[in-house]
Amino acid sequence: IRPELAKAVRPDCIIATGRSDYPNQVNNVLCFPYIFRGALDCGATKITEAMKLACVRQIADLAKADISEEVASAYAGKELTFGPDYLIPTPFDSRLILKIAPAVAKAAAESGVATRPIADMEAYKETLSRFVYQTGMLMRPVINAAKALPDAQKRVAYADGEDERALRAAQMAIDDKIAQPILIGRPAVIAARIAKAGLRMQLGKDVEVCNPEDDPRFRQYWERYHQLMKRDGATPEVAKAAVRRSNT
Structure with missing residues (x-):
């Protein structure tokens, strides 16, 4: 049954297909690579039901999470918020490996099938992130330093x-x-x-x-801008407009 025909009969129906040109694409690429990644990294002797369920739960959680900028750019113009037309994450969401592989490895250890249980899961996640984000090596020290600062x-x-x-x-x-x-x-x-x-x-x-349109510092900023730029022809009105227009 084509989705549009089903919708014509029951507008409230929820549909998933194997096609990329319809919402909720059911695609093995969502799970198989990351189940295998987690299983291999912990030396699992087999894939258990608990490992499969761990994968499914992570996929479900990711569907409810905010989409990444990467996904938003790839699917520009589409409303990707949790609902009838977005129950399954997109196949190219790079967060899938970061969510599924650790969950699968943890489930394998708890199931007793991991020959090399991963003791430090946070370190494992960081290792995976280096495969996904090329800037990870550069930005990780900055992010860790930021997390260590007081909230203020x-x-x-x-x-x-x-x-x-x-x-x-x-x-x-x-x-x-x-x-x-x-x-x-x-x-x-x-x-x-x-x-x-x-x-x-x-x-x-x-x-x-x-x-910027209602900030007590606005006068201070445009006066300073005027002082710096008045020799280049910037009048007070031009200075006000420039400060209002450019937030940087």
């Missing part, structure tokens, strides 16, 4: 706070406890785009918002 010192300002890419980066910073984001932009616009992207951050709680 972990603040990062996102100049393009209304941009979806910046919002996704801010959500990741919150989830990984890397930093307390400061979003520069209009609160109403930011709130609307957070909702549209299906993100979980709450303004005023998880993130601080700096509205």
Whole structure:
């Protein structure tokens, strides 16, 4: 039955197919490579039901998680938020290996089939991340240093706070406890785009918002800009417009 025909009869039906041109593609690439990765790394003698269930649970959790910037870019224009048309993650989500392989290895150890149980799971996850993210080796020390700082010192300002890419980066910073984001932009616009992207951050709680159109520092900034640029023809009005337009 073609999905559109099923939807015509039951608009509320939930459909999964093996085709990439319809939502909820059922694809072996979602699980097989990562089950094998986890099984091989712990020396599992066989694939148990517990290992399969661990894989399924991670796939289900990932479907409910915020999509990564990588996936958002690859599927631009598509609404990828958990619901009837997004119950299964996309096959090319690089987080699959980071979620499934460790869970499978852990389940293998608990099932008694791992000949080389992985003692340090965090170190194992970090090793896997180096296969996925080429910048991992460079950024890992920076991220670890950021996590070690007191919360009051972990603040990062996102100049393009209304941009979806910046919002996704801010959500990741919150989830990984890397930093307390400061979003520069209009609160109403930011709130609307957070909702549209299906993100979980709450303004005023998880993130601080700096509205350049209503900020007590605005006068200080445009006066300083005017002082620096007036010899190049920048009038006070030009200075105000420049500071209002460019958040950086």
